[in-house]
Amino acid sequence: MNDIQHNISSIKQRMERAAANSGRDPESVRLLLAVKTVAAEKITSAFAGKRLLLGENKVQELRQKYDYLSVIDAEFHFIGHLQTNKVKDVLKFADCIQSVDRISLMEKLDQRLQHEGRSADVMLQVNTSYEESKFGVSPERAIQLAREMSKYDTLRVKGLMTIGLFSAETEKVRQCFRLLKKLELQIKELGLPNFDLRELSMGMSHDFETAIEEGATIVRVGTAIFGDRIYPDSYYWNENKDVK
Numbered sequence: 001m002n003d004i005q006h007n008i009s010s011i012k013q014r015m016e017r018a019a020a021n022s023g024r025d026p027e028s029v030r031l032l033l034a035v036k037t038v039a040a041e042k043i044t045s046a047f048a049g050k051r052l053l054l055g056e057n058k059v060q061e062l063r064q065k066y067d068y069l070s071v072i073d074a075e076f077h078f079i080g081h082l083q084t085n086k087v088k089d090v091l092k093f094a095d096c097i098q099s100v101d102r103i104s105l106m107e108k109l110d111q112r113l114q115h116e117g118r119s120a121d122v123m124l125q126v127n128t129s130y131e132e133s134k135f136g137v138s139p140e141r142a143i144q145l146a147r148e149m150s151k152y153d154t155l156r157v158k159g160l161m162t163i164g165l166f167s168a169e170t171e172k173v174r175q176c177f178r179l180l181k182k183l184e185l186q187i188k189e190l191g192l193p194n195f196d197l198r199e200l201s202m203g204m205s206h207d208f209e210t211a212i213e214e215g216a217t218i219v220r221v222g223t224a225i226f227g228d229r230i231y232p233d234s235y236y237w238n239e240n241k242d243v244k
């Protein structure tokens with residue numbers, strides 16, 4: 001077992017413990033490896049014969065690593081801010097786009113998918129921390145945006161995604177995850193067409209256990225597995241922030 005596989009197995013142990021502590025089935029939570037800036041060779045070394053769930057933030061990085069990663073069995077989720085001019089490429093490589101957060105993007109995705117004659121799995125990203133630096137629809141507008149989203153037959157909405165507040169105060173972070181769970185229940189009640197909510201993608205290296213306690217089905221972990229990144233996260237989250 002190499003270092004990365006070792007890190008993964010200790011994260012998985014912590015995930016199982018968090019699930020068990022909150023009375024949940026450990027099998028109900030998946031680990032997504034957040035691999036932004038991580039070299040393809042390092043990602044393949046994470047592969048221990050079992051299908052990996054990988055998350056990329058930039059379409060260009062996804063495209064660059066994609067061929068190399070075809071040697072391993074992996075499912076790719078797009079978790080970064082998606083610019084409308086990258087829609088065609090992201091649909092080529094991603095199995096699910098977790099970061100859909102505005103109508104202009106839904107329209108572009110729908111146009112492209114209609115052109116290709118198919119549908120795609122997506123999630124709705126909600127900004128539960130209200131931090132300016134983060135993308136996602138505000139919690140107040142989430143229900144309305146979900147209604148709009150349900151009109152696009154090409155978008156199969158599989159879940160909700162959020163980035164929790166960056167804070168050492170666990171209870172404040174927990175409120176973000178609780179809010180996402182609450183929105184999930186409210187949206188489910190509406191019985192919207194094209195909505196089949198089964199995933200709550202929430203929790204990262206520093207807060208995944210709290211997220212699991214609040215119902216996460218996918219936790220997205222990077223640093224705790226691959227080590228520190230050289231770029232600040234703002235490089236991925238603020239860049240070219242466009243109008244929603």
Ligand SMILES: *Cc1c(COP(=O)(O)O)cnc(C)c1O
Pocket residue numbers: 034036057079080163203204205206220221222223224236
């Ligand atoms: C980078 C990133 C993660 C993982 O963050 P870590 O703190 O490195 O675990 C999760 N989600 C998103 C959207 C990210 O950009």
